[in-house]
Each structure stands twice: as structure tokens, then as C-alpha cells.
Amino acid sequence: MSKHPTGHRHAVGLTRRELLQVGYSGLLGMGLPSLLAPRARAEPGKGRRAKGVILVFLTGAPSHLDMFDLKPDAPAEVRGTFRPIASRTAGMRICEHLPRLAARSHEFAVVRSMTHNLPSHEHATHFVLTGIDKMPPGATHMASRHDWPCYASALDYLRPRRDGIPNGVMLPTYLNNGYGFSGQHAGFLGPKHDPWHSKQDPNDPNFRVENLNLPVGLSVGDLDDRKQLLARVDRQRAGLDRSREMAEYGTQQQQALSMLTASAIARAFAIDREPSRVRDRYGRHPFGQSLLLARRLVEAGVPIVQANMGSMNNWDTHNNNFGQLKDRLLPPLDQGVAALLDDLGTRGLLDETLVVMLGEFGRTPKIGGNVGTPSYVPDGRDHWAGVFSALFAGAGVRGGQVIGSSDKIGAYPANSPYFPSNLGATIYDALGIDPKAAIADRLNRPMQLNEGDVMKVLFTGAAG
Numbered sequence: 001m002s003k004h005p006t007g008h009r010h011a012v013g014l015t016r017r018e019l020l021q022v023g024y025s026g027l028l029g030m031g032l033p034s035l036l037a038p039r040a041r042a043e044p045g046k047g048r049r050a051k052g053v054i055l056v057f058l059t060g061a062p063s064h065l066d067m068f069d070l071k072p073d074a075p076a077e078v079r080g081t082f083r084p085i086a087s088r089t090a091g092m093r094i095c096e097h098l099p100r101l102a103a104r105s106h107e108f109a110v111v112r113s114m115t116h117n118l119p120s121h122e123h124a125t126h127f128v129l130t131g132i133d134k135m136p137p138g139a140t141h142m143a144s145r146h147d148w149p150c151y152a153s154a155l156d157y158l159r160p161r162r163d164g165i166p167n168g169v170m171l172p173t174y175l176n177n178g179y180g181f182s183g184q185h186a187g188f189l190g191p192k193h194d195p196w197h198s199k200q201d202p203n204d205p206n207f208r209v210e211n212l213n214l215p216v217g218l219s220v221g222d223l224d225d226r227k228q229l230l231a232r233v234d235r236q237r238a239g240l241d242r243s244r245e246m247a248e249y250g251t252q253q254q255q256a257l258s259m260l261t262a263s264a265i266a267r268a269f270a271i272d273r274e275p276s277r278v279r280d281r282y283g284r285h286p287f288g289q290s291l292l293l294a295r296r297l298v299e300a301g302v303p304i305v306q307a308n309m310g311s312m313n314n315w316d317t318h319n320n321n322f323g324q325l326k327d328r329l330l331p332p333l334d335q336g337v338a339a340l341l342d343d344l345g346t347r348g349l350l351d352e353t354l355v356v357m358l359g360e361f362g363r364t365p366k367i368g369g370n371v372g373t374p375s376y377v378p379d380g381r382d383h384w385a386g387v388f389s390a391l392f393a394g395a396g397v398r399g400g401q402v403i404g405s406s407d408k409i410g411a412y413p414a415n416s417p418y419f420p421s422n423l424g425a426t427i428y429d430a431l432g433i434d435p436k437a438a439i440a441d442r443l444n445r446p447m448q449l450n451e452g453d454v455m456k457v458l459f460t461g462a463a464g
Helices: 016-024 121-132 153-159 220-224 226-237 243-253 252-260 265-271 275-282 286-299 321-346 420-430
Strands: 052-056 084-086 093-095 108-114 168-171 304-308 353-358 388-393 400-405 414-416 436-439 445-446
Touching: 052 121, 052 286, 052 321, 052 420, 108 414, 121 304, 121 420, 153 168, 153 304, 153 436, 168 286, 226 265, 243 400, 265 286, 275 286, 286 304, 321 353, 353 420
Parallel strands: 052 304, 052 353, 108 400, 168 304
Antiparallel strands: 084 093, 108 388, 353 388, 436 445
């Protein structure tokens, strides 16, 4: 059973110029300052299960009632049109449009009692991508340096590295609505801890490392000439804001260049070198190829990879919920995630890679006629944070189990509620990071990284 955290202490008081660094941190389409200035903060944890984490993020929030928590005995306005099918695990029934995952249920655990209290995309994204349960002081619906750091950024702060491998990569898109969603960067830890953001579809035939977004006037070929590159970067910097981040950037160029030229990362991004049969198995679509790229990156040593299943709010099914899930969303997800589990297993990586799949919340039990889903739309589901589902696999997770349950209509947890803080604690613990570790903002004010309890039942199979 989890405990709901009582609150967080957060940093406030950054300047407008510092907030502008949110935009600058996308310098390479990945966030150059995130490559910089490692500071030894913590040693790797002794109980580490995972070398890597793949977070499969269903942006926009999928319907738990139509995927992993169907309610066939509920009234028609709740149960919807999908049928539950038997999985390989006795008693675990999931959506008929996820047959590949049903056949692999022994590989994963489903948590049916995730919950929080903010059914807003921007706020909820902040929650689940950082492991918090309430908004930090000063944070809003858009990304700022008041935000709590994402998992990769906290890892980079606590366990810096100098081997040319980033601590985190997010792909294949940056979630934004004219402004960036919170939870995608280092927040108050500063842009030097931002993860890389790769903003291209790996299913694009032209996708390769040479197409990553570099500063104007630069090419990957220039990376072989360090002096030339430094001279060009200096010219690019000449007209830019001379804030503290820019000063740090200037002193850490060589480390950034080391990461950019790391052969393991360059090879990982060269997805066109993957055998055609493997690419076909994942599916020649953005979902499948993003998951394949995620596998390549963790295999290259990147500890946290977030693969967004579509652009912003892709799973936001206010209209045509069942048609969108059946035709557009579930088939490629089913294919891609099944292939990922198989591929990780075949390569001996599943035991050391934690796979987590979830959205930012669930969707309303009642079909149509909700806030945001007008009464004249008979087949949509609205935002719902009362309860939702998450899938976990690998890194010691005991597969073939259902953890927690929702009530008869899938509105609230019936038992064992788990919060975003529990998710965060579990991710950190799997990587050997103490969730209670101390971090500090850029004014050196201390705070606790995470206030949740680890979801031990994932690994033990018994409530704890």
C-alpha cells in the first residue's frame, strides 16, 4: 500500500532571462546544456536492479477502461464497445485490440489503481514525468525553471558521467502547445541537466544522426574539427544572452562535444543500420520505430529513455474514442511494445531494463456528455485523474500480475492507490538512486528528491 506524500519544498524566484533558457536548451534539438557540468552528488545505489529505464509515454491520456481495466458488467454508458479477451495470465483480461500484449502478459504487471487529483494535461504530465503529487510553488501550466526535474535530470544531477553518454534522451517529439509541457527538463536544477530531445520521427527514411538539429551554420561533419566547431559556436554565442547558464555553457563546451561525438550514441541513432526484419517486427510507424530507437539507446548505455507515443495529446480521445483506439492507436502500440519486450528478452536486456508504460491520467467512466466532451458526441471520453492504469516490465518486475483495482465503474481505486510519487520512487529505486536523496536548487537550497514509497509489490508479488 502506498502513502500519499504530504507535500514538497521547491525553489522559486528565477528571472525572465533564466526562463528563456527553456527555449535555448533545445539548441541541438536535444538540449546542449544538458550535456554539461557533471558534479558528483551520489554513488550508484547498492540494490540497483536496472541499468536502464524505457518510459513509454501515452501523451494525452488513454482510456484505462478500454485497454487494461475493462468493465464488461458495467452499464452500457460505462463499459463501451470493446470486449475483454483472455491473456496468458489466468484472471487477467485486457482489450481485444491488444492481442500481442495479451499473449505476453507473463512478462508484465498491470497496476489498475494509479491516481492523482489534477485532470489537466500539462499539470498531470508534470506529475508523472517527475514523480510529484502537487504543483511546485511558482510552476504553472507551461515549462519553467520553477518545475520539478524529470527523472533523467535528477539522475544527471545525482550521478553525473563523463563518458560521452547522456543520462537521458526524450524522443521523437517535444510536447508543446505553443509552450513546452512541464516535466520534460531539469526544472530548477538548471539547463545543464536537461535531457537530450530528439525531435524527429525515426520512421522517416531520412532519419539519422546527421539530421539532428544543430545550431545554424553547423553540421555533424564539423564535429570532427573541434577548433572550427568551437569558433563557430563562439560566433553563435556572441549575440546571445550572457546569463549564468551561458557562462556555464562556455566553460563546458568540450564536454558537450565529447557527448556529441560519442561513437556509441552516433551508432544508436543510426537506426537505418538495424536489420529490416527487426524494423518490420516493431512496425514501420512512429510508435514502433521510436521504441526500437529506445532499445538501441539503452543498449548503448543511456539509462533513461522516454518514447512519446505521438505528439502532444495524441491519446486525447474526446471524440471517436473507440474508433481512434481501434484503428489508429492500439494496433501500432500493441505491435511496438510486444516487439520491444521480445527484443529486450532476446538480447538479454529485459532483466536489466525497467519498462514503464502509462499516460498522464485516465478517462471518464461515462461515455459522452462530460466536461470537454459535449452531449452530442456519443463516443468520447473526457479527462479523468481519479484512477488509471500503468504497465511495468523487466528489471525484476514479476510478470503476470494485476496490482490494485478500481471500483465497479473504473472511477476510483477500490484498493491500493498509487500516486505519481510512487511511480517516481520506483523508477529511482530501480536505478539505484535513493528516492529520499537530497537535491538542491541553483541557490543551493536543499530539498528531498521524492516523497513516495517504492511499489515493492511489483518485484515481490506481495503487498508491502
